Each structure stands twice: as C-alpha cells, then as structure tokens.
Amino acid sequence: MEQNNIKATKELVDPNKLPDIINDSTYPKPRWMVNRSVYDTTWLLSKLGIEVSFFENNKNKATKHSFKRIVAPNEYLTDKINESLLIDIQNSLLYLDTTGKITRPKRIVDITRSATKLINHANELRYAKNKPLVRSLEQIKFKELKDYLLSFSVEREIFDRTIELIMTRWSSKSDIDWNLIQSNLILTTRKLDSLKHKVTQYLKNVENGFDSKLAYKREYKNACHREFDIDFDLSPSESNISNEISKLEALYTSRPAQKYKFQHSPMDLFSGGRAIFEEMVEKVKTPLMPVSVSLHAISSSLYFSRVYGVAIRQYLSDLSKAEEYRIKELGLALSTSRQYSSEIKQYAYETTEIPVALKSLNITSWEKDDNNVHYNFSELRNGMSVGMAVRLYTAAIWIQLASFSAGRLSSLLTLRRNCFVQSPVDGLFDLVMRIPKSSERLELEEVHRPIPDLIYDYGLEFASLACELEDRRGFISSESELFLFGSVLSYRSVSAAREDGGEYCKHSLGKDYISDSIDMFMDWSESPLIGNKRWYPSTHQFRRLFAVVYFNFSDQVGLDELSWFMGHSNLDQTFHYAEVSPDDEWIDEAEATIARIGASLHKFIRGDDTVRNIIDKARKSTSITTVLEPLVRRLIDEHKNKTGQEVRFHKIDGNDVFFYFINPEG
Numbered sequence: 001m002e003q004n005n006i007k008a009t010k011e012l013v014d015p016n017k018l019p020d021i022i023n024d025s026t027y028p029k030p031r032w033m034v035n036r037s038v039y040d041t042t043w044l045l046s047k048l049g050i051e052v053s054f055f056e057n058n059k060n061k062a063t064k065h066s067f068k069r070i071v072a073p074n075e076y077l078t079d080k081i082n083e084s085l086l087i088d089i090q091n092s093l094l095y096l097d098t099t100g101k102i103t104r105p106k107r108i109v110d111i112t113r114s115a116t117k118l119i120n121h122a123n124e125l126r127y128a129k130n131k132p133l134v135r136s137l138e139q140i141k142f143k144e145l146k147d148y149l150l151s152f153s154v155e156r157e158i159f160d161r162t163i164e165l166i167m168t169r170w171s172s173k174s175d176i177d178w179n180l181i182q183s184n185l186i187l188t189t190r191k192l193d194s195l196k197h198k199v200t201q202y203l204k205n206v207e208n209g210f211d212s213k214l215a216y217k218r219e220y221k222n223a224c225h226r227e228f229d230i231d232f233d234l235s236p237s238e239s240n241i242s243n244e245i246s247k248l249e250a251l252y253t254s255r256p257a258q259k260y261k262f263q264h265s266p267m268d269l270f271s272g273g274r275a276i277f278e279e280m281v282e283k284v285k286t287p288l289m290p291v292s293v294s295l296h297a298i299s300s301s302l303y304f305s306r307v308y309g310v311a312i313r314q315y316l317s318d319l320s321k322a323e324e325y326r327i328k329e330l331g332l333a334l335s336t337s338r339q340y341s342s343e344i345k346q347y348a349y350e351t352t353e354i355p356v357a358l359k360s361l362n363i364t365s366w367e368k369d370d371n372n373v374h375y376n377f378s379e380l381r382n383g384m385s386v387g388m389a390v391r392l393y394t395a396a397i398w399i400q401l402a403s404f405s406a407g408r409l410s411s412l413l414t415l416r417r418n419c420f421v422q423s424p425v426d427g428l429f430d431l432v433m434r435i436p437k438s439s440e441r442l443e444l445e446e447v448h449r450p451i452p453d454l455i456y457d458y459g460l461e462f463a464s465l466a467c468e469l470e471d472r473r474g475f476i477s478s479e480s481e482l483f484l485f486g487s488v489l490s491y492r493s494v495s496a497a498r499e500d501g502g503e504y505c506k507h508s509l510g511k512d513y514i515s516d517s518i519d520m521f522m523d524w525s526e527s528p529l530i531g532n533k534r535w536y537p538s539t540h541q542f543r544r545l546f547a548v549v550y551f552n553f554s555d556q557v558g559l560d561e562l563s564w565f566m567g568h569s570n571l572d573q574t575f576h577y578a579e580v581s582p583d584d585e586w587i588d589e590a591e592a593t594i595a596r597i598g599a600s601l602h603k604f605i606r607g608d609d610t611v612r613n614i615i616d617k618a619r620k621s622t623s624i625t626t627v628l629e630p631l632v633r634r635l636i637d638e639h640k641n642k643t644g645q646e647v648r649f650h651k652i653d654g655n656d657v658f659f660y661f662i663n664p665e666g
Contacts, residue, residue, distance in 0.1 A: 013028060013098055018098070018099070021098065022095065022256055022257055025091060027091070027094035027095065027097075027098050028098060030094070030097045030105075031052065032045055032046045032052065032104075032105040032108075033045065033046075034046060034052065034055045034056055034059055034062045038090070038094055039087075039090060041066065041067045041068060041078045041086075042064055042065065042066045042067065042068070043064075043065040043067075043108070044059055044062040044063070044064060044065070045062055045063040045064075045065050045105035045108065045109070046062060046063075046105060047062075047063060047105070050414075054481075061507065063105065063109075065105075065108060065109050065112070067086060067089070067090070067112065069112070069113075069116040069120075070116070070120055070189075071085065071116050071119040071120050071123060071134075072119075072120060072123035072124070072127065072133050072134075073123070073124065073127050075123075075133075077089070077116055077119075081135070082135065084135060084136045084259065084260055085119065085134075085135065085136060085137065087259070088136070088137050088257075088258040088259055088260055089112065089115055089116075089137075089251075091254075091257040091258065092111075092115075092250075092251060092254035092255075092257050092258060093108050093111065093112065093254075094257070095254045095256065095257035096111070096250060096253070096254050101250070101253065101254075102250070110243075110247055111247045111250050111251065113247075114244060114247040114248055114251075115247075115248070115251050117148075117189070117190055118140065118144075118145065118148050118248065119134055119140065120189060120190075121144070121147070121148045121151065121188050121189065121190045122134050122140055122141070122144040122145075122148070124188045124189060125144060125147065125188065136259075136260035137251070137258055137260050137261065137262040137263075138258075138260040138261050138262065138263055139260075140262065140263070140264070142263075142264055142269070145248070145264050145266065145269075146269075146270075146276060148190060149241065149244065149245070149266070149270060149273065149276060150276060150277075151188060151190040151191045151194060152190075152194050152236035152237075152240060152241060152244070153194065153234065153235055153236045153277065154191075154194050154195050154198045154234045155234075156230075156234060158185055158187075158195060159195065159198060159199065159202075159230075159234055161185065162181055162185070162195060162199055163199065163202070163203075165181060165184070166181075166199070166203070173200065173203070178192060178196055181195075194236070198233065198234055201228050201233070202228045202230065202233075204228075205227055205228040206228075215375075215512075215516060216375045216376065216516035216519050216520055217375065217376030217377065218376075218377065218519050218523060218534070218536060219376075219377035219380075219523040219534065220523075220529065220532065220533050220534040221532075221533045221534075222533065222534070222535070222536045223529075223530040223531065223533035223534055223535040223536075224287040224289075224535050224536065224537070224538075224541075225536075232279070232281065233281055235277065235279040235280055235281050236273070236277060236280055236281065237280065237281045237283070238272075238273065238280040238281060238282050238283055239283045241272070241273035241277070241280060242272050242273065245266040245267055245270060245272060245273065246267075248266045249265060249266050249267045252264060252265045252266065274644075286538070286540050286541055286544050287541065288541070288544060288545065288548060289535065289537050289541045289542070289544075289545050290530070290535060292528055293527055293528065293530075293535045293537070294403070294537075294542075294545050296525065296527050296528055297399050297403075297521075297522065297525070297527065297537070298399060298400065298403050300396070300521070300525035300527075301395070301396035301397070301399040301400050301521070301525075302396075302400065302454070302458070304392060304393065304396040304521075304525075305393070305396055305397065305400070305458040305461070305462070306458070307357060308357060308358060308361065308389070308393065309393065309458060309461045309462065309465075310357075310461060311355040311357035311358050312358065312389055312390065312393055312465060313461065313464055313465040313468055314355060315352070315354065315355050315358060315386070316386065316390075316465065316468055316469065316472075316494075317468055318352045318353075319345075319348050319349065319352050319366060319386070320348075320468070320471075320472045320498070322347070322348035322351055322352045323344055323345060323348040323472075323498055324498070326344050326347050326348060327344060327498070330344075334498065337497070337498065338497035338498075341496075341497040341498070342367070344498075345366045345367060345495065346366070348366065349365060349366040349386075358389070361384060361389055362382075362383050362384060363383070363384055363385070363386060363389060364383030364384065364385070365383070365385045365386070366385060366386045366387075366495055367385055367386070367387060367494075367495030368385045368387055368388070368491065368495070375491075375516065375520075377520075377523045380520065380523055380524045385495070386494060386495070387491045387492075387494040387495055388491075388520070390465075390489060390491075390494050391489075391491060391517045391520055392517070392520060392521050392524055393462065393465070394462075394485065394489050394509070394514075394517050395514075395517040395518045395520060395521035396521060397458065397459065397462045397484075398412065398485065398514060398517070398518065398539075399518065399521065399542065400455050400458065400459075401415070401431065401451075401455070401459070402539065402542035402543065403542050403545070403546065404431075404451050404452065404455055404546075405431050405433060405449045405451065405546075405565075406449075406542075406543050406546040406547065406550075406565050406566055406567075407431075407433055407449075407543065407567075408435075408540075408543060408567065409511060409514075409539045409540065410434075411433045411434055411435055411567070412433070412485070412539070413483070413485060413508045413509070413511070413514070414433075414434045414483065414508065415431075415432075415433055415434075415483065415484040415485065416432070416479065416480055416481075416482065416483065416484065417463050417466065417467075417479040417480075417482040417483065417484050417486070418432075418463075418479040418480055419431055419432045419433065419459075419484055420432075420451075420456050420459045420460050420463065421448070422456070428450060428453075429450070429451050429452070429453050429455075429456035430448040430449060430450055430451065431448070431449045431450075431451045431455075431459075432446055432447075432448055433446070433447060433448075433449060434446055434447075435447050435567040447567070449565065459484075462484070463479075463484060465489075466482070466484070466486055466488055466489060469488045469489065469493065469494065470482075470488050472498060473488070473493070473496060473497075473498065474498075475488065483507070483508040483509075485508050485509045485514070486507065486508055486509070487507045487508065487509055489509060490509060490513065511539070514539060515538065515539060518536070518537065518539070519536045522534060522535070522536055522537070543566075546565070547562060547566060550562050550565065587646060587647055590647045590648070590649045590659060591633065591636050591647050592633075593657070593659070594607070594611060594614075594615070594632060594636065594647070594659055595628075595629045595630070595632040595633045595636070596629060597615070598614070598615040598618055598619070598628060598629070598632040599625045599626075599628040599629035599632065600625070601619060601623060601625075601628075605659065606657065606658045606659065607658060607659040607660060608658075608659070608660035608661065610639065610645075610660070610661045611659050611660060611661065614632060614635045614636060614639065615632060617635060618631045618632045618635055639661065643661070643663075644663065645661040645662060645663055646661065646662060646663075647659060647660075647661060648660055648661070648662045
C-alpha cells in the first residue's frame with residue numbers, strides 16, 4: 001500500500017552531488033519552507049494549494065512546525081543535551097525532501113511527531129527504571145521500538161478501570177483529568193494517548209455530553225457511524241499501525257543523512273504490524289451513501305440555492321448599508337465603531353426588512369448569541385441567525401460541487417473564487433479545480449471538470465455573496481488569490497465588525513467547519529431517517545458515490561472517463577494506484593463487478609484462479625441470478641477474512657478488466 005512504501009519520486013539535486021551534500025550537510029531549502037535557514041528550531045511551512053510567495057509575505061499565516069517537542073521527562077528535543085537527536089532528525093527530513101521521497105509539508109510534521117514520540121516512549125521506560133536516557137537515534141533498542149508499537153493497543157483491564165474512574169468523577173470530556181489517570185495507572189504518554197482515543201470513542205457512543213462542546217450537535221444519531229465494539233475495538237487500527245510503521249521507516253530510510261544512525265527497519269521487522277499483533281481493526285471503507293439520502297441532499301441543495309441564494313446576498317447588502325448609515329449617523333470613526341459593533345448590528349437588523357423569500361428560514365438575528373456555546377439543531381427550528389443561513393448556503397453549494405465534480409476535500413477547499421468558467425470553444429461550463437495526486441509539485445495542478453449550467457449559475461451567485469462580505473469588511477484582493485469557500489464565510493466573519501483593517505482574507509474554511517455545515521444542512525432539510533437515525537455524510541462520501549454511480553451507469557466500460565474524473569492523470573496511474581493504495585470506491589466496485597459477472601451464467605470473467613474458483617463454486621450451488629450475486633460477494637468476503645487478501649484489477653485488451661487477489665503488504 002502507498003503508505004507502506006517510501007518511494008523516490010523526483011530528486012531535487014543531481015544524484016552525483018548528493019554524497020557531498022550529505023557529508024557537508026548543505027541541503028537545499030525545501031520548496032515548501034518559508035524560513036531562511038533550514039536549521040531553525042521552528043520551521044515555517046506553506047500550505048497545500050497556496051503559493052509559497054504568499055507565506056513569505058505573510059509569515060504569520062504559515063504553519064509553524066516547532067522542534068521543541070518533549071523527548072524525555074522535563075526535556076525537549078531543542079535542549080542542548082539532545083542536540084545530536086535534533087540535528088539527525090532535521091537532516092533526515094531534509095534528505096527525504098532532497099531525494100524526492102516526500103513531497104508534502106504535512107509529511108514533515110507527521111514524521112517528526114512519530115520520531116519524537118518514539119524517543120519519548122523509550123526514555124519514559126528508561127526513566128522509570130533509572131537507566132541512561134536515549135541521546136541519539138542509534139541508541140533506540142529493538143525492544144523499545146516494539147513496545148512503542150504495542151502501546152497502540154489498549155488492555156481491557158486498564159480500559160475498564162478508566163471508564164469506572166471517569167463515570168464516578170466527571171460528567172463531560174472537558175472535565176476529565178487525564179494526567180491523574182496516567183499517574184494512577186502508571187502509563188507512558190504513548191499508552192495514555194491510545195487509551196484516551198479509545199475511551200473517547202466509547203463514551204461518545206454510550207454517553208451524551210462527552211464529545212466536543214465546539215462541535216455541532218446533530219438532531220439524531222448518525223446512521224453511518226459504526227458502533228464501538230468493546231471486545232474488538234481495543235485492538236489497534238490496521239491503518240494506524242501501517243501509517244506509524246511507514247513514518248518510522250522514513251527514519252530508517254534517511255539514515256545516510258544521520259551521524260548516529262537509526263538501526264531498525266520497522267517494515268522488515270513487523271510486517272505491517274501482523275508480526276506483533278494477533279488482531280487489528282481492519283480499515284473501514286468509506287460508507288456508501290444511500291441513494292435516497294444523496295438524491296434528497298442534492299435536490300435540497302439546489303432548492304436552497306434557487307429560493308434563498310439571491311435573497312441572502314441582497315439581505316446582507318441591505319444590512320451592510322444600514323450598518324454604514326448608522327455609523328455615520330452616530331458620527332463614529334470606523335475604529336471607534338467596532339466598540340459598538342453589537343449595538344450597531346442590532347439596529348441594522350431591526351431596521352432592515354427581511355426579504356419575503358427568506359421568511360421561511362425564520363431569521364431572528366444577525367449574529368448568534370455567544371452565550372450559547374453549543375451549535376445545535378435548535379437554532380434551525382427556533383429561529384436562526386444570518387450566520388446560520390450563510391452556513392446552510394455554504395453547505396448547499398459544497399454538496400452540489402462535490403456531487404457533480406467528484407472532487408477530493410483538498411480540491412474543493414482550494415477552489416478559487418474564479419473557478420467557474422465558460423468554454424469559448426463549445427460554450428459549455430467548467431469547474432477549474434486543483435488535483436493533488438496527478439502532480440508531483442507542491443502547488444496543485446489545475447484541471448477543468450464539466451458542470452451543468454445550473455451549477456455554474458448558482459456557483460457564480462455564491463461567489464458574489466463572498467465578494468459582498470469582503471467588501472463590507474474592507475478586504476481587497478484578486479479573485480485568483482481568494483478561495484470560493486474562504487474564511488470570510490465563517491460564522492464569526494459574517495457578523496464581524498465592519499472594515500476591520502482591510503487585511504487579506506486568503507484562507508479557506510477548515511474541514512471540520514465544512515463537515516459541521518453539512519450536518520446542519522442535513523438537519524435543516526430533514527433528510528430521510530433510517531431507523532430513527534439520520535445519515536450525516538462525510539465529505540468523501542460524495543466522491544465515492546459519484547464513482548459508484550458512474551461505474552454502474554457506464555456498464556463497467558467507462559473506466560477511462562471515470563479515471564479522468566477521479567483525478568488520475570491516465571489509466572496507468574489509475575491501475576497503479578489501485579494496485580498500490582486503492583481508494584475504497586475502486587475495491588468495492590471491483591468486488592461488485594465480480595459478483596455481477598458471476599451472477600450472469602453465460603458471462604466469462606477474466607481473473608486469477610481464486611476469482612474463477614469463487615464464481616465456479618457459487619454457480620454450482622445455484623443458477624438463480626438474484627441468489628448468485630450476493631453469494632459471490634459472501635464467498636469473496638470469506639476468502640478475504642480467511643487469507644487477509646484484497647481484490648485488485650488491471651485493464652487488459654480493449655475494455656476488458658482482469659481481476660485477482662493479492663496480499664496488501666506484498
């Protein structure tokens with residue numbers, strides 16, 4: 001799988017010069033780095049999809065990656081005594097970048113975090129036994145590396161004691177004293193992290209009030225959420241262990257850059273975790289959204305844009321004019337008016353008529369009462385703020401674009417304000433989006449995706465709303481630099497003080513903000529219930545639904561087009577991706593296709609011996625098509641559970657596809 005391999009992509013320097021660079025520690029500055037020196041103890045990192053030049057002029061907006069991380073009780077990596085560790089870790093990261101083995105700044109953060117957590121875990125074990133602490137990478141022992149990985153599992157006895165302690169002492173997640181729990185149970189920090197994660201998962205399932213107070217409170221339980229199984233889910237996640245091994249393997253891969261070399265290859269030693277764990281929680285596929293839910297979401301989002309879109313923009317414009325008039329009427333300077341922002345906005349709300357088209361939204365205020373910490377469905381039912389209406393509008397546009405473009409989260413978050421274009425060649429409409437996986441560059445590659453003319457019209461209107469909000473606050477910039485889903489749309493920004501500085505507003509909304517907004521929209525639109533639960537889709541579920549629907553409607557022959565839509569540069573990449581690190585939609589559709597072919601008695605399948613044997617076994621059992629298809633799926637699942645293998649496929653002559661089973665770690 002992709003996360004299990006550290007592969008070179010494109011070296012940034014001449015390989016013949018690399019030995020001298022390593023010997024002299026004269027690594028070139030990574031293209032994602034904003035700092036002048038690669039040996040600062042805090043690195044400033046640019047963000048995916050945003051040009052590095054922006055962060056060079058706005059360093060406070062860059063991601064801060066500090067090496068001041070705990071590596072022993074009361075010690076930091078940046079302390080003088082740990083200088084050897086710091087230099088080797090920094091050189092390792094620079095080596096990985098220079099040789100093209102990592103290309104994204106986030107990977108830098110992930111590898112550093114895992115490396116320092118491993119060192120800290122080893123030192124906590126040594127500290128408890130009064131042994132000398134780790135002062136270089138080469139001093140980390142095999143048994144310490146193994147114990148670190150084993151700490152991702154949670155013992156049932158410790159879990160039960162923790163639940164009992166929490167239930168008798170605290171009533172919410174924010175009240176829990178995890179330091180007290182760590183002290184009472186004598187746990188390393190790594191073991192505490194695992195315990196905390198599992199306990200939090202469990203409490204969110206069985207007790208109300210133990211989730212985040214900042215998260216939106218849904219109206220119903222989530223129909224696509226998997227329940228916590230205490231007899232199974234205390235084991236570590238297969239994907240977590242695989243990712244952790246991958247990050248630590250990067251430390252081993254980069255040992256040419258280390259003075260004191262890390263001695264152990266986690267991949268060779270632990271086989272993706274199977275060598276040390278009897279059980280691991282398998283990767284859970286992205287749930288496939290029910291058709292009724294998806295159709296309701298799309299139709300409701302289109303309805304919202306059609307009925308409320310123009311009216312919301314006009315209403316905000318009227319509120320802004322009333323606000324401006326009041327400031328002038330009171331004779332206030334803009335800097336002074338911010339002190340009276342709430343009173344001024346209250347006046348503007350009371351004196352501005354709500355458009356008839358918005359009456360059914362039941363807008364009762366401009367800004368939300370901050371005394372109510374929770375964001376919950378009651379605001380949808382009892383009277384919403386203008387900010388809530390904008391959030392619903394944001395979710396509606398996101399649902400439309402996600403449903404028709406198959407865009408990844410990063411692609412949609414990085415949509416520019418001018419992403420809606422009309423082709424001068426055929427007059428049709430496109431969405432200009434940025435695709436991460438078809439490019440080795442830090443900056444994402446722009447591609448065009450066709451969209452219906454209705455989505456084009458609604459998208460332009462939504463972009464106009466964002467412009468309205470920016471004008472009100474004095475933000476001035478080019479549309480090519482601003483995001484469609486920019487932070488100017490955020491809950492607080494909609495009700496912020498007028499013209500508060502005129503600074504750029506170039507950040508996009510966050511993933512959690514978008515997810516909560518979609519949850520709000522599903523509640524507002526009263527999405528159909530499933531067993532007294534509501535399906536609250538994740539952002540990726542729209543992408544997977546697109547792939548499944550397209551795959552089925554094209555009768556499994558539209559792989560070239562689907563590959564292009566999913567953002568794979570060509571079929572070679574698509575099938576390589578399916579071979580190395582397949583998306584859920586590809587594996588699921590491969591299995592579904594095997595079952596459909598197997599259910600057609602006269603169809604021949606191109607597959608390996610295992611695939612053909614499964615179909616032959618099913619066909620010998622029954623000739624009824626409606627029974628055959630689920631039977632083949634069941635036999636596939638039984639083979640996967642028995643062997644740990646997964647389905648893969650590749651295209652052969654014409655439109656034919658060859659299916660086969662493979663060990664995922666192979």
